Amino acid sequence: MLESVLRVAVFFIVCVITSVTAQLVTYNQFVNAVTLSSGYGAPSREQYNNLLNRAGNGQITTKRELAMFLANIIHESAGLTAKEEWGPPPAGTYTSNVDRPGKRYHGRGYIQLTYGYNYKAASEALYRDLRLLDNPDQVKTNDAIAWDTSYWFWSVNVHSAPGVQSGNFGTTIMRxxxxxxxxxxxxxxxxxxxxxxxxxxxxxxxxxxxxxVYCSNPCDCVIPTGSSGGGGGSSCKQTYTVQSGDSFWAIANTYGMTTAQLQALNPEIGNPSAIYPGQLICVRR
Incomplete structure (x- = not known):
């Protein structure tokens, strides 16, 4: 019974996060992000849909964090064109004691998943079974799974790392x-x-x-943004940096507006109760 309740709760949270992420980026913005940054061709509509629909697996709810994630996988996958390690390496590489006979666990996916124990952990977390351990090629042949495993890696290794939620892109490189x-x-x-x-x-x-800006240490580098990814963008004329203990209501009250008016300035903040210290919020256009 408890396990069933937990599964429903996890499903609900993922659905909420996904619905928030679906509001963050248009298809044209996604295409421009890939083509202008990498020089590769335009990604497919399927890739765009999977970027948004699978995002709950990465706990991403802001435009800035989605930009961090996408920038890294563009780099890792040659502009979303490669879902397998170059080569791939010879048999006997990336072995572990959970491997299935005859299966190889070299890098696959947009953020390349390696070693059988990682295929096993991702499979159990995402699907509650061992499908990726049994058939690791799915990570390169099924685009939705390629996104799932990349978001899983992000959730486990990057999302909660110190500095990421306050905009330190260098931390994502380190992780x-x-x-x-x-x-x-x-x-x-x-x-x-x-x-x-x-x-x-x-x-x-x-x-x-x-x-x-120029960062002397690229692995400890904060790139200022027009907003935290909550909204406002470069058209925002005044921002407020969220402090510990702040609430969305208190910020709105401080600047003489209702919470509805503040959210209208930041339309992509899907959950005002989830604001965090260091986040920039647009308070005047």
Whole structure:
């Protein structure tokens, strides 16, 4: 009984998050984000639908975090054209004690899933079965699953990392490929800076680009945005930075408006009760 209740609760939360995300980005914004940032061709309508419809698996509810996610997978997948590790590597690579006989668990998906134990964990979390462990090729052949596993990785490894919700794009690089692009050894800053360039292009395409900055450490880098991804964009003339203990109602009251008026200035904040410290909210256009 308890398990059934928990499943319903999780399903409801995912549906709410997905409905919020579906309001964030238009198809044209998505196409521009991919083509202008990577130079590759336009993504498909199916990819756009999966970007939005599967987003609940990544806990993403703001335009800024969606831009962070998309910028990284554009970089990882050569503009959403590759869903499998180049090669792929020879048999015997990425082995673990949960592997199925004859199956290989090299990188697949937009954020490449590797090792049998990760296929197993993703499969159990997303589908409550072992379908990805039994048939790992689904991660590259089924576009919805490619998005699911990428969002799962984001939810588990990136979404709640310190700094991500306050706009530190460098933290996302650290969490995804920090061993190669960050750290104490000479980092591959060329790749990290390429991610930042893509992110800035995605922000521009999403209509929330702020001023350009140069980060001496690309793995600790906050790119200012026109809004936090809640709304307002570059047309917002005055923003307010949410402080600890703030409520949407209190902010509206401070600026002499109703919560409905404040939400009209920030139409893409789907859940006003979920605002967080460091978030920028438009208070005047």
């Amino acid at each position: 995804i490929n920090g061993a190669r692009e960050c750290g104490n050894r000479p980092p591959n800053t060329t790749a990290a800076r390429k991610r930042i360039q893509i992110y800035e292009a995605v922000l521009e395409s999403f209509g929330i680009a702020g001023r350009s």
